[in-house]
Amino acid sequence: MRIGYYAHHHGSGHCRQVDKLAALLSTKERKQLTVFTSLPSEAYAFTCIEEQQIVRLRAEDERVDDVLKGRAGEYWQPASLHYSPVGNIDIQKRSRQMLETIFQRKIDVMIIDVSVEIAMLCRAASIPYVYVRLPGIRDDTPHLNAFAGALALLCPYPQVLEATLTPSWVCQKTLYLGFINNSKPDVSPYRDFITTLMTLSADNKALKALLASDPIIVTVIKGYGGHEAIDKKLPELRRLLPTAFIISLGPIDHDKRRYVDIATQVDDVTPFMHHSDYLLMACGLNTIAQAYYCATPVVVLPDDRPHQEQEVMAQALIAQGRALSWQQFVRFMRDDRPYTNPDDPIQTQAQDKSDDVPSLPYADSLPAAQAFMSSTMTYSTAKSWFNEWLLPQLTLSPET
Missing domain, CATH: 3.40.50.2000 (Glycogen Phosphorylase B;)
Incomplete structure (x- = not known):
């Protein structure tokens, strides 16, 4: 036809x-x-x-x-x-x-x-x-x-x-x-991911010292349809995790840059999704489609959309154990314990920071x-x- x-x-x-x-x-x-x-x-x-x-x-x-x-x-x-x-x-x-x-x-x-x-x-x-x-x-x-x-x-x-x-x-x-x-994502090894971070940083010496301490890596992924709501959380995120390595991908308000370690835009977010400890993002379908089959825990901050489009998606992801709300994330961090969901077959493929690339059911649907x-x-x-x-x-x- x-x-x-x-x-x-x-x-x-x-x-x-x-x-x-x-x-x-x-x-x-x-x-x-x-x-x-x-x-x-x-x-x-x-x-x-x-x-x-x-x-x-x-x-x-x-x-x-x-x-x-x-x-x-x-x-x-x-x-x-x-x-x-x-x-x-x-x-x-x-x-x-x-x-x-x-x-x-x-x-x-x-x-x-x-x-x-x-x-x-x-x-x-x-x-x-x-x-x-x-x-x-x-x-x-x-x-x-x-x-x-x-x-x-x-x-x-x-x-x-x-x-x-x-x-x-x-x-x-x-x-x-x-x-x-x-297609299945082409995830680069962890050492290549770190090399990429070095090219994005203006201060390689400070970055190398920070990464040597094996910090929590949080990647904040934003599009152009409503990044202000996520940017407003950056000061609280920094207070919550003062020693974390925070990466902002996508647009960012100028006055919020001081709360992140790297602010940039990239063509491929795949290595950031797979090698971070947490992802912070809204609930746009294309981004969630990528993150859904990734083992990295996702913290969702839904944008205000007609018909509660992102709010409903966020609720479903949280109910299924595929995402955390901001409140849940804060609670886990304050309790000083990493988030894992033993009932989630994707997250149970625990990631370590090695050169091994996890094999994930990326396209099972x-x-x-x-x-x-x-x-x-x-x-x-x-x-x-x-x-x-x-x-x-x-x-x-x-x-x-």
Whole structure:
């Protein structure tokens, strides 16, 4: 089949997700993908999808000449839409651009990641779609309508992290793809990690003396979507662990640099994840996907996101024993005892600071995503795919 993928423009995570899915296909099969997004090309560089496969949509921002604002009063706003300005020429043109491209390229099924408005556009135009369902409490009418209108729902995380408040029919209609990591990480030996730290430090002599004392290494990983909340914890982290070696990866407030030993940005966080004693991070899906299969204990500080997206993910990780809350971390440190979870098969592979690289079940959920993507290339029509492959994967039927 020919697949269209709508990637939302907030952050690069949605484009990154389709890139990871495309990597599961052969080079020839990837040509069957078309990506629709209003994210500019400089914001994310695709690795598995060529530019001619990407349809750059107009932005959907409000305009001064709109007849009605995107979020109007109760009696002017359809309950099935979050955002729907009236008379917006940009939205009119992007909608036409999408529909014409779907028709011209003979796209069989759309994957929507994420937009209830695009979902309703597809359903009204009789275009089959599956909908990517993110973490959080998404029980509002627009989301439930988008879920109901889909052939199925896709979750880019394991079922064990599902929110307890999710309606049962939504779970029954969901394919859980798990965290998608396309390859086992290439973890450098510990001595190489230390060499890397030396290149990042302005004072190698002081760094060498500090590392000689075998300190606790804490790596703080941040993105550009809300690092201020984590930065506010840095003074408390330093007071809690005055002799620790603290690394900040990503953006950092200027006045918080004095609380860390190294503040930098790197292309690959993998060695930091595997050779640190603790990781401090928010709960963005892409970062958590990497950290989930790492033996290093994770301390989560969820960002404030719509629908409690990161809070719900943090709660699930903590409940499963795959993460600590800030309060739990503080308690362990004040009790002067390291955190280990004997019930966690990943963390029980205790790390020592040697050159041995741990062998981890990094991609144990990859078969679900692989099976899904392969199925889209096995069937030639949406109807045969839906009836013969997709429906048998679900515990819900159209007659329910």
